[in-house]
Structure formats: C-alpha cells, structure tokens
Amino acid sequence: MDSKEKKKLSESDICDLFITPAINKAGWEPMTQIRREVTLTPGPVVVRGNMSSRNKKKKKFADYVLSWEPGVPVAVVEAKDNNHIVSHGIQQALGYAEILDVPSALSSNGDAFASHNKAPAAGENIETEFPLESFPTPQDLWKRYKSYRGIEDEAEKLVVQPYHLDVSGKEPRYYQVEAINRAVEAVAGGKKRVLLVMATGTGKTYTTFQIIWRLWKAGEVKRILFLADRNILIDQTLVNDFKPFGSVMTKIKNRKIDPSYEIYLGLYQAITGPDEEDKIFKYVSRDFFDMIVIDECHRGSAADDSAWREILEYFNNAVQLGLTATPKETKYVSSSTYFGEPVYTYSLKQGIEDGFLAPYKVVRIDIDKDIEGWTPPPGMTDDLGQEIEHREYNQKDMDRILVLNQRTKLVARRIMKYLNATDPFSKTIVFCEDIDHAERMRVALVNAAGQLALDNPKYIMRITGDSVEGKAELDNFIDPEIKFPVIATTSELLTTGVDAKTCKLIVLDKTITSMTSFKQIIGRGTRIDEENNKWFFTIMDFKKATELFRDPDFDGEAVVIYEPGDDDDPVPPDPEPGEGDDEGDGGVDETPGVYKVRVSGVDVNIISERVEYIGPDGNLITESYKDFSRKQIRKEFTSLDDFLKRWNNAAKKQALIDELEEHGIVLDNLATEIGKDYSDFDLICHIAWGQPPLTRKERANKVKKRNYFTKYGEQARAVLTALLDKYADEGIATLESAKVLRLDPFKTIGTPVEIINTIFGGKEKYESAIQELEQELFKKEESA
Structure with missing residues (x-):
C-alpha cells in the first residue's frame, strides 16, 4: 500500500492491517495475551446542583494492553492513524503504563513502533524506534516486567497463578489488579506482613478474595482465617465475594474452630476475649493457619495492647494481610508500624477522579446558637427544673451537654426539606452525637416527615447498637431492592462496614475531629450504583465536620503522629465479646451518667447555608452548574462566532451536543435550571455568551x-x-x-x-x- 492510500486509513484500519498482525507475529496469543480497546477508567462524575453527568473526555482508554498471563499486564500500545508520526502516542501510552504500573509503553502509526522502557538494562536507551516486524516477544517484555517489579525467578510460579474467572464475565478493575498483584508479589518475595489501603467502595473484599484464591490454588497457603469485627461484614463476605470457596469455607460459631475446613471467617470477638477461656484461637496450634486477613485493620487490631493483636502474634508465622480504607496513625496506634508500608494505596480522591467512586456535594449549614453561642439568663432552669450553669454554650456542647429541643426540630425540618425537594425515598444516614441524640432525632424526623412516616412506620428508624428493632432493619436499609427504612439515625454503628450502595444523603450533626472516623463516615456514600441511578451523594453538615476536607491529611499519606490524640480519638478499648450471633455488632455508644441540660423554649434559626462541589483539582469549590457549563463551553469554543460557525457547518447538530456531554455538560440539566422549552442552541449561547434565548x-x-x-x-x-x-x-x-x-x-x-x-x-x-x-x-x- 502506498503512503497516500495509507494516510486515508482510519486508526482502526491501521490497527487491523498493521499493528495487530505485527503483535501476533511476535508470538502474542490473541485470545489470552492481547486485549483491544481496554477501558481503564470511565471518567469522573461531575455534580452541580442536583444534576450529575460523566466527563467522558477524561475517560482512560488503552488501544492495546498486553499481558503475560490474564490479569498480569506487562505493556501498553497506543495506536494512531498514519497522519501522525510513529512516536505521537508515546506520552499517552506512558500515562496508561503509569496507571497499570508496567514498564513498557509503545506507540505506532502503522509504519513502525516507538518504545519507552522504564527498566532499561545498562547501556540501553530509554526510548527507541524499530520496524513492525521487530515487535518484542512475550518473553522479552515479561523479562523486563520481572526486572521492573523485582520478581525473582523462584517467585514466578506464584505470581502467574490464575485469577478466579467469574461466570458473569466480571473482571477486576485496573487498581484491583494492581492491588492483587502487589500483594501476591509481596508474599512470593517472602513478605509475611502485607498492608493494602483502598478507599471505601473500591472492592476491598473482592480484591482480597482474588489474593486468597491465587495463593490457595497455588498451594502457598492451605488454611486461611478472615477476621472482621462486625457480623454483617462476615455474612456479606460469605454469600457474596467469597462464595466460590463453597464447601471448604465456614463461619466460626459456638466458640469452636472445626479443623475440617480450609477457609474460616470469624469475628475477633468470637475467638478471643478478656478471659483465658475466651481465647479459643489457642485451642489450635500456632501453625494451624497459613494466612490471616485482618479486615478494617485501622481499628483496635493495630494497637499494641489490643486483645485482637494477640491473635496475630499467636499465629506470627502466618502470612498476615491487613485491609483498611484509613490507616490508623496516632501515638497509640499504627497499622503501618505493624504491617509496614502499604504495598498498594488507592485513595478516595483517585477513585473519584477515575470515575469509580461517587463525588459529593457539601451543604454547610450554620445555626445561630452554634456559631454565636448561647448563654442562659441568670437563674434559668432546664425542662426538669434544675438551674442551668451560667456560661456560654457553643457548637461542641450541642447535644453532648446541652439539648436545645428547637435545634433538633430545626435540623429535622431542614433534612426533610432537602429530601422532599429531591427524592423523599433517598437512603439517608443521620450521624448524631450519641444514642440519646439519635433517638431524639428519630422522633423529630418522624414529626417533620408527616404523612411519609404515617404511611410506613419504618420510613425512619434508629439503628444503634442497643436497638434490637433497629439492628434487625439494617439489612433492609442497605438492600437496594427494599424501600424501607429510608432514613437511619445512628451515632457509631453505621460508620464502618455497612455497604449502603444507594445512600444519597449523609447528615452530620455530630462533632468529628478524628480523621479516621470522618473518612469512614464519608465512605458510606462513595459507591456508585448505576442500576438505581445513584451517581453522587450529598453531605449535609451542621457541625463544621467537613472542614476536615480542607486538611491536607484528608487524602494524603499516612504518617505516625507521636503526639497525644484528643478526647475524640482515644486509645481504642478492647471490645467486649457479645452474646450469641449478635456479638461484635456494636454496643451502647453513649457515656453513661452524663447529665444533659434540656431546654425547650429557646428559639433557634439557620443563619447561613453554602453549597460546595469537588473542583477539577479535587478541592471543594462553590460553583453552580451554569458556571461550570460556561467554563467548559468556552474551553471548547473560542468565541460565539467560533461556535456559530461550527454549529452551522455541522451535518448533525447532535454530534456537537454529544461532544459537550463528553465534557460533563448535559443540556437537559441546564434546561432544568434555565427553562425546559429553550432549544439546545439557545441554552448554549445564553449560558456561555449571555445571548437572549428563544424557545423552540x-x-x-x-x-x-x-x-x-x-x-x-x-x-x-x-x-x-x-x-x-x-x-x-x-x-x-x-x-x-x-x-x-x-x-x-x-x-x-x-x-x-x-x-x-x-x-x-x-x-x-x-x-x-x-x-x-x-x-x-x-x-x-x-x-x-
């Protein structure tokens, strides 16, 4: 084919006629080693107002991903049509290679290949070009990959152990692949303590299953113990991600470890306790388990003097894998000190940027008595007739020491106002100071909800550690298929381990100073659920808790802080074992004996509200959907004349509209704000350049x-x-x-x-x- 004809070919034609044949000829197997058109990330969801859309322009999409074995990527190839030079796609390929953490990034225009090698041998160039017929063999790129990742020859058999293939065709996401491979490589390299840090909602349990599956199938480990501190975590794991283990798996019950199984799931509280007879893990030998997985290892298991830590030290020859969304790092507790540095970290910020996690908008609400403070008149008595201490009460005192009943009602009304304006059946968690506050909030919400609460008494439930009725509804609350309960009031029970995929509103009426607690609470809303149209969530903050978003440590590297924690972040106490099948699901999280001043007649008002969104840099900004759209349209079109020219020259106007949608601009969303009868053309001209709009x-x-x-x-x-x-x-x-x-x-x-x-x-x-x-x-x- 002559060069003129070649330049007329599309990128897809170049792939089919030149690039794919060259890769095949080098010995790469089409069915197992070559993946075409691989979506690495779907692109972030943009939320403004009550609207959301994906920014498909930021989607990461690799033309080729080459793997030594399925699930073990080693190289990326970026294709371009023949109107580009050979190396034009190298920078793009390098971006994808960085995501996959592979050493080989290649580019081609159908004439030759350009290559960037992150692990060059002595004397080798980092970047080279070579003809189509000289594409590297699988063995060449696998050798380079092993060098880059530090994999020794003797570890190779374990590293290439196959994944479990899901019958539904589900494949791990790129960061899950990287987490799985990093963990397996660490074990293959002789590491005994391995830490994975993955944001809530990113599939830690599925990732863990694949790690265990590969190590177990390879014979590296035979008996595995998966430890968690909440019954719901164990039960979800049994029936969902760990289901393929089938009959070799059991849940530890009745304080007995049956030696006839291989995969054990158990609560810490079920196998240990304060008394020696509670420590049933000691009834088996120290080498009984080959691997222990510690879920949510930021909690008490990380503390040196924790009873849970005793389990880890008893089985100290086993491989120990710690999982957490928020590594605990204080003077008293450090998961990193115990496990070492994480072998892989995937943060909330990265998850939102990639589009795998739901972004959030923050509604900050200031109440006059919180901000300005409240001082009772001299001699004033509370609702029980006791004289109130004459001092100024502020935001930290509210619902801890001082209960202003009008304040509780005001918060409840504001929550219901938001739900009624959006969707009154959006799953909502209201975090309160303690159980007493959670119950009073439940009552206030029932009254504020009116007919909704009358129509179904389970519309609002208090789900706290002491409530048998509330805890019984927990499964229904987190099930997307079950409508009620809609609103859950809580204090601590729902902070972790609750997979509430459809949670769209998180209300913070709780003073939070612990970054770990804050991250865990925010994590309740981070899952995207496309089937149920859940793309983002809202945080309604009455206690300035979201100021923690501005803390550089919110999504930064974990460091051990050698300073005393504050009263909200004490040394975690060892949990007391519970009774029966409810053990470990939380106790009464309220300090007994604290007298609260309760006052009914004090007027309370909202003095300010501010709505903030995640900006392009990941920081919170105040910006309307109109402002966001104006910026994006003006990025795409240099002027009104430029837009008019392109609009008039477009054979299909819808193609321009689709192009804007890739930037996250959904004109239907704008029409909701500006007017549904205006044309797309007029919406664009009006928003971006202030032109007076006409209706269709x-x-x-x-x-x-x-x-x-x-x-x-x-x-x-x-x-x-x-x-x-x-x-x-x-x-x-x-x-x-x-x-x-x-x-x-x-x-x-x-x-x-x-x-x-x-x-x-x-x-x-x-x-x-x-x-x-x-x-x-x-x-x-x-x-x-």
Missing part, C-alpha cells in the same frame, strides 16, 4: 412565517411543517433522526421510504432539506 416554539414559528416553504411541493411542505412541530416539542435530536418518520403524523403521509424517496427524491435530498431547515431555524440574526 418561537424558533419554529419564525420559520413558518417566512416564504422558505414555497419552493417545496405540498407533501414536502407538510413533512417539513410536521418536523418543525416535532422540534418545537422535543428538540434537535428528533429532527435529525429518520426514525421520527415512523410516528404520527408522518404515518398518514407515507412510509419512511416513500417520504424519503418519493416526496424528497432520495436520501441525499432529504438530508439536504433537513440541513436547510436547520439553517433557517438558527439564522445568525435570530440568535443575536
């Missing part, structure tokens, strides 16, 4: 009044008039789709084929008539 109906009527139709026959005029009416009702997409001709009133004129071929004289002339109709609709003088 106004534009259609202006066209009808002109002599534009006279050049067409009677039937063609009838079709074009009907198309104008369809545009006025539904917009540009309807106008540009031939499917509209199957609908009324076109069916009375003829079939789509008859209309296009007989009335307009063929497809080309029909499309030309549509384009001319659009030019009439969007004449420049009409948009000024």
Whole structure:
C-alpha cells in the first residue's frame, strides 16, 4: 500500500492491517495475551446542583494492553492513524503504563513502533524506534516486567497463578489488579506482613478474595482465617465475594474452630476475649493457619495492647494481610508500624477522579446558637427544673451537654426539606452525637416527615447498637431492592462496614475531629450504583465536620503522629465479646451518667447555608452548574462566532451536543435550571455568551412565517411543517433522526421510504432539506 492510500486509513484500519498482525507475529496469543480497546477508567462524575453527568473526555482508554498471563499486564500500545508520526502516542501510552504500573509503553502509526522502557538494562536507551516486524516477544517484555517489579525467578510460579474467572464475565478493575498483584508479589518475595489501603467502595473484599484464591490454588497457603469485627461484614463476605470457596469455607460459631475446613471467617470477638477461656484461637496450634486477613485493620487490631493483636502474634508465622480504607496513625496506634508500608494505596480522591467512586456535594449549614453561642439568663432552669450553669454554650456542647429541643426540630425540618425537594425515598444516614441524640432525632424526623412516616412506620428508624428493632432493619436499609427504612439515625454503628450502595444523603450533626472516623463516615456514600441511578451523594453538615476536607491529611499519606490524640480519638478499648450471633455488632455508644441540660423554649434559626462541589483539582469549590457549563463551553469554543460557525457547518447538530456531554455538560440539566422549552442552541449561547434565548416554539414559528416553504411541493411542505412541530416539542435530536418518520403524523403521509424517496427524491435530498431547515431555524440574526 502506498503512503497516500495509507494516510486515508482510519486508526482502526491501521490497527487491523498493521499493528495487530505485527503483535501476533511476535508470538502474542490473541485470545489470552492481547486485549483491544481496554477501558481503564470511565471518567469522573461531575455534580452541580442536583444534576450529575460523566466527563467522558477524561475517560482512560488503552488501544492495546498486553499481558503475560490474564490479569498480569506487562505493556501498553497506543495506536494512531498514519497522519501522525510513529512516536505521537508515546506520552499517552506512558500515562496508561503509569496507571497499570508496567514498564513498557509503545506507540505506532502503522509504519513502525516507538518504545519507552522504564527498566532499561545498562547501556540501553530509554526510548527507541524499530520496524513492525521487530515487535518484542512475550518473553522479552515479561523479562523486563520481572526486572521492573523485582520478581525473582523462584517467585514466578506464584505470581502467574490464575485469577478466579467469574461466570458473569466480571473482571477486576485496573487498581484491583494492581492491588492483587502487589500483594501476591509481596508474599512470593517472602513478605509475611502485607498492608493494602483502598478507599471505601473500591472492592476491598473482592480484591482480597482474588489474593486468597491465587495463593490457595497455588498451594502457598492451605488454611486461611478472615477476621472482621462486625457480623454483617462476615455474612456479606460469605454469600457474596467469597462464595466460590463453597464447601471448604465456614463461619466460626459456638466458640469452636472445626479443623475440617480450609477457609474460616470469624469475628475477633468470637475467638478471643478478656478471659483465658475466651481465647479459643489457642485451642489450635500456632501453625494451624497459613494466612490471616485482618479486615478494617485501622481499628483496635493495630494497637499494641489490643486483645485482637494477640491473635496475630499467636499465629506470627502466618502470612498476615491487613485491609483498611484509613490507616490508623496516632501515638497509640499504627497499622503501618505493624504491617509496614502499604504495598498498594488507592485513595478516595483517585477513585473519584477515575470515575469509580461517587463525588459529593457539601451543604454547610450554620445555626445561630452554634456559631454565636448561647448563654442562659441568670437563674434559668432546664425542662426538669434544675438551674442551668451560667456560661456560654457553643457548637461542641450541642447535644453532648446541652439539648436545645428547637435545634433538633430545626435540623429535622431542614433534612426533610432537602429530601422532599429531591427524592423523599433517598437512603439517608443521620450521624448524631450519641444514642440519646439519635433517638431524639428519630422522633423529630418522624414529626417533620408527616404523612411519609404515617404511611410506613419504618420510613425512619434508629439503628444503634442497643436497638434490637433497629439492628434487625439494617439489612433492609442497605438492600437496594427494599424501600424501607429510608432514613437511619445512628451515632457509631453505621460508620464502618455497612455497604449502603444507594445512600444519597449523609447528615452530620455530630462533632468529628478524628480523621479516621470522618473518612469512614464519608465512605458510606462513595459507591456508585448505576442500576438505581445513584451517581453522587450529598453531605449535609451542621457541625463544621467537613472542614476536615480542607486538611491536607484528608487524602494524603499516612504518617505516625507521636503526639497525644484528643478526647475524640482515644486509645481504642478492647471490645467486649457479645452474646450469641449478635456479638461484635456494636454496643451502647453513649457515656453513661452524663447529665444533659434540656431546654425547650429557646428559639433557634439557620443563619447561613453554602453549597460546595469537588473542583477539577479535587478541592471543594462553590460553583453552580451554569458556571461550570460556561467554563467548559468556552474551553471548547473560542468565541460565539467560533461556535456559530461550527454549529452551522455541522451535518448533525447532535454530534456537537454529544461532544459537550463528553465534557460533563448535559443540556437537559441546564434546561432544568434555565427553562425546559429553550432549544439546545439557545441554552448554549445564553449560558456561555449571555445571548437572549428563544424557545423552540418561537424558533419554529419564525420559520413558518417566512416564504422558505414555497419552493417545496405540498407533501414536502407538510413533512417539513410536521418536523418543525416535532422540534418545537422535543428538540434537535428528533429532527435529525429518520426514525421520527415512523410516528404520527408522518404515518398518514407515507412510509419512511416513500417520504424519503418519493416526496424528497432520495436520501441525499432529504438530508439536504433537513440541513436547510436547520439553517433557517438558527439564522445568525435570530440568535443575536
């Protein structure tokens, strides 16, 4: 093929005719080692107001990912058409190679290959070019990968042990692959203590399952103990991610470890306790378990004097894998000190940027008595007739020491106002200071909800450690298929381990100074659930807790802080074992014996509200959807004239609209704010350049009044008039789709084929008539 012909080929043609054959010829297996068009990240969700959309422009998409074995990627190849130079795609390939942490990034335009090698041998160049027929063999790139990752030859068998293949076709995400491979490589290299830090909602349990599966299938470990501190964590794991282990798996019950199984799931509290007879883990030998997985290892298991730590030290020859979203790092507790540095970290910020985790908007609400303080008049008594200490009470005192009943009612009304304005059946968690506060909030919410609470008594439930009824509803609360309960009031029980995928509102009426607790609470909302239209969540903050977002440590590296913690972050006490099957699901999280001042007659008001969103740099900003859209449109089009030129020259206007949507601009969202009757064209011109907008109906009527139709026959005029009416009702997409001709009133004129071929004289002339109709609709003088 000559060079002129080659330059006419699409990128896809270049792949099919030149790049793929060259890779195949080098010995790469098409079915197992070569993956084409691999989506690494879907692109972040943008939220403004009550609207959200994906920014598909930031989607990460690799043309080729080459793997030594499935799940063990070693190289990335970026393809370009022949109008680009050979190395044009190298920088893009390097970005993908960094995501996958592989040493080989290659680029091709169909003439040759360019290569960037992150692990060059002595004397080798980092970047080279070579002909198509010289593409590296799998053995060459595998050797380079082993060198780059520090994998010794004797560890290779374990490193390439296959993943468990899901019958549904589910594949691990790129960061899960990296976490799995890093953990397996660490064990293969002889490491006994391994720490994974992965944000809530990123699939830690699924990742853990694959690690265990590969080590177990390879014979590296035979008996494995998975430890958690909440019953719900164990039960979810049994029936979901660990299900493929089948009959070799058991849950430790009745204070007995049955030696006939291989995979054991248990509560810390079920196998240990304060008394020697409670420590049933000592009934088996120290080498009974080959591997112990510690879920949520930021909690008490990290403390040197924790009873849980005793289990780890008893089985100190076993491989110990710690999992956490928030490594605990204080003077008293450090998971990193015990496990060492994490072998892999995937943060909340990265998850949101990639588009795997839901972004949040923050509604900060200030209440006068919190901000300005409240001092009771001398001699004032509380609701029980006791004199109130004459001092100033502030935000930290609210619901801990001082209970202003009007404040509780005000918070409840504001929560219901938000839900009624968005979706009153959005799953909501309200975090309170303690159980007493959670119960009073439940009562206030029931009264504020009115008919909603009357229609279903489980619309609002208190789910706390001491409430048998509330805890019984926990499974229903987190099940996306079960409508009630909708609102859960709590204090501590729902902070961790509760997989509430559809949670759309988190309310903070709780003083939070512990970064670990804050991250765990925020984690309740971070899951995206596309099936249930959950793309983002809202944090309603009454206690300035979200100031912690501004702390550089919020998503920074964990460091051990050798200073005393504050009263909100004490040394975690050893949990007391519970009774029966409820042990470990939380006790009464309220300090007994603390007298609270309760006052009913004090007026309380909201003095300010502010809504903030995640900006492009990951920091919170105050910006409306209109402001965001204006910036994005002006990035895409340099001026109004530039937009008008591209709009008028576009054969399909919908293509421009789709392009804007890739930037996160959904015009339907803008129409909700500006007006649903305006055309897409007018919305864009109005938002970006302040042009006065016309409705679709106004534009259609202006066209009808002109002599534009006279050049067409009677039937063609009838079709074009009907198309104008369809545009006025539904917009540009309807106008540009031939499917509209199957609908009324076109069916009375003829079939789509008859209309296009007989009335307009063929497809080309029909499309030309549509384009001319659009030019009439969007004449420049009409948009000024």
